[in-house]
Amino acid sequence: MTTEPLAGGRAISAPLLGHGTEPTLFEMSVAGRSAIQLRTTGVPATTLHDLVPAAHLNPHVVAIAEVSERDLVGHFTRLSHRQFSVDLGMYPLGSCTMKYNPKFCDAVAADPGFNSVHPGAPAELIQGWLELLVELEEKLCAVTGMSAATLQPAAGAAGELTGLLLMRAYHDANGDARTRVLIPDSAHGTNPASVTLGGYQVTTIPSNSRGLVDLDALKAALGPDVAGIMLTNPNTLGLFEEEITEIAEAVHDVGGLLYYDGANLNAILGVVRPGDMGFDIVHMNLHKTFATPHGGGGPGAGPVAVSERLVDFLPGPRATLAPHGTYEWKKSARSIGRVHGWHGNAMVLARALAYVNVHGGDGLTRVAHHAVLNANWLRKRLDSTLPAAHDRVCMHECVLTATDLKAKYGVRGLDVAKGLLEEGFHSPTVYFPLIVEEALMFEPTETESLQTLKALADAVERIAQRAINDPESLHRAPQTTPVSRVDEARAARHLIPTEDAAGR
Numbered sequence: 110m111t112t113e114p115l116a117g118g119r120a121i122s123a124p125l126l127g128h129g130t131e132p133t134l135f136e137m138s139v140a141g142r143s144a145i146q147l148r149t150t151g152v153p154a155t156t157l158h159d160l161v162p163a164a165h166l167n168p169h170v171v172a173i174a175e176v177s178e179r180d181l182v183g184h185f186t187r188l189s190h191r192q193f194s195v196d197l198g199m200y201p202l203g204s205c206t207m208k209y210n211p212k213f214c215d216a217v218a219a220d221p222g223f224n225s226v227h228p229g230a231p232a233e234l235i236q237g238w239l240e241l242l243v244e245l246e247e248k249l250c251a252v253t254g255m256s257a258a259t260l261q262p263a264a265g266a267a268g269e270l271t272g273l274l275l276m277r278a279y280h281d282a283n284g285d286a287r288t289r290v291l292i293p294d295s296a297h298g299t300n301p302a303s304v305t306l307g308g309y310q311v312t313t314i315p316s317n318s319r320g321l322v323d324l325d326a327l328k329a330a331l332g333p334d335v336a337g338i339m340l341t342n343p344n345t346l347g348l349f350e351e352e353i354t355e356i357a358e359a360v361h362d363v364g365g366l367l368y369y370d371g372a373n374l375n376a377i378l379g380v381v382r383p384g385d386m387g388f389d390i391v392h393m394n395l396h397k398t399f400a401t402p403h404g405g406g407g408p409g410a411g412p413v414a415v416s417e418r419l420v421d422f423l424p425g426p427r428a429t430l431a432p433h434g435t436y437e438w439k440k441s442a443r444s445i446g447r448v449h450g451w452h453g454n455a456m457v458l459a460r461a462l463a464y465v466n467v468h469g470g471d472g473l474t475r476v477a478h479h480a481v482l483n484a485n486w487l488r489k490r491l492d493s494t495l496p497a498a499h500d501r502v503c504m505h506e507c508v509l510t511a512t513d514l515k516a517k518y519g520v521r522g523l524d525v526a527k528g529l530l531e532e533g534f535h536s537p538t539v540y541f542p543l544i545v546e547e548a549l550m551f552e553p554t555e556t557e558s559l560q561t562l563k564a565l566a567d568a569v570e571r572i573a574q575r576a577i578n579d580p581e582s583l584h585r586a587p588q589t590t591p592v593s594r595v596d597e598a599r600a601a602r603h604l605i606p607t608e609d610a611a612g613r
């Protein structure tokens with residue numbers, strides 16, 4: 110390893126990929142150093158003080174790291190080699206649908222005809238974009254069995270809040286003040302949070318011994334004050350709610366609406382439709398199912414599709430095809446308004462349409478078949494090592510449990526997950542859903558091959574063997590990654606959101 114001392118900053122380690130300590134940009138900073146120097150800009154020599162009134166100028170020197178372009182690129186390239194990503198290997202994180210996303214969709218969305226357009230351009234200049242939005246809305250409605258959709262919400266949780274505002278607008282329009290929304294105890298954490306944000310109270314419905322909504326408990330909780338129910342089917346245990354028709358009937362009977370959390374549509378694409386099950390509102394995560402990489406905090410999109418009786422309340426404006434054949438923006442008088450500053454995260458929308466069109470109708474059905482097949486293959490293969498929490502055919506994900514390993518060898522689900530990092534796999538989701546002890550939730554997705562699934566199962570079996578022979582080593586895992594075991598709670602308890610010029 111060679112080091113090059115920097116005048117003002119910390120020594121920078123040479124490109125030993127994935128190892129060694131990496132200084133922060135602030136530690137590398139040298140006063141006066143910069144990445145680019147514009148010698149002739151053509152802009153008349155004015156100072157900031159000529160352009161901005163003094164009262165609006167910040168009197169303090171802002172601490173910005175000063176580094177050369179070379180050092181900047183080296184820094185981020187080295188950091189990128191310490192990361193695990195969907196482009197690198199399998200990422201079986203259940204409920205998150207971390208699948209490989211075809212680069213073709215990126216290339217289509219990156220066409221300058223799409224990405225050089227200002228969202229404020231008048232409709233007559235962006236007919237192609239509006240056509241794309243209309244076509245995507247139609248295709249998402251076809252997949253979910255709904256009548257119309259808004260493409261504005263920027264993520265799944267934003268879609269949930271939009272859906273709850275739609276629920277409220279519908280009941281308000283009927284002069285019907287309702288206060289409660291029902292949610293099963295297996296639900297994703299964003300569901301109760303969105304209900305609270307939407308101004309409703311949560312009533313939790315327990316799951317039965319088969320991992321499904323307890324129908325009797327549901328019926329007992331229903332009443333004229335129930336605005337609706339939020340469900341996902343398959344549910345977060347990866348199981349299909351077989352009594353969905355009875356559930357829908359019971360909720361509709363008291364005047365409530367059914368909300369479908371469609372963050373993960375992999376299991377049902379082209380097979381069954383929420384609309385046919387009786388749902389009134391569906392949100393979809395285009396950044397899980399439809400070709401936008403998920404995770405890492407990039408932009409997402411959470412379109413919300415609704416049944417006929419809710420169409421008028423949708424956020425606007427929406428792109429529509431006018432009778433004379435041109436596309437225009439339209440907003441209904443009863444619309445709940447905007448839920449996004451513009452028309453949604455447009456590039457995510459463009460990628461999603463490319464994904465739907467390149468697959469075609471039966472291609473999307475194949476996505477669902479393979480996602481479900483892969484999850485069941487893994488569930489069966491791991492049956493004697495990590496048994497499923499519910500011994501039934503699952504959908505696109507399976508919830509396994511490490512209670513046996515814990516009872517016999519003191520090895521917890523977390524230890525298994527950390528051991529997998531040493532084996533070159535990302536960890537599955539752990540300790541979710543909350544109702545399963547020592548839960549390990551695997552979602553292989555349709556994009557992994559049989560060979561990869563076998564390699565993952567082999568790795569889990571090696572870890573189970575280690576639990577017998579050397580459980581202590583699993584408590585210390587991972588040892589072979591750039592960062593070894595971290596304190597799970599410390600970052601949240603001792604948050605340091607800023608860094609000053611001295612790197613403190």
Ligand SMILES: *Cc1c(COP(=O)(O)O)cnc(C)c1O
Nearest residue numbers: 204205264265266297299370372
């Ligand atoms: C991911 C997910 C959400 C939330 O989506 P975000 O885009 O992260 O806000 C909601 N429900 C389920 C079931 C999910 O998996």
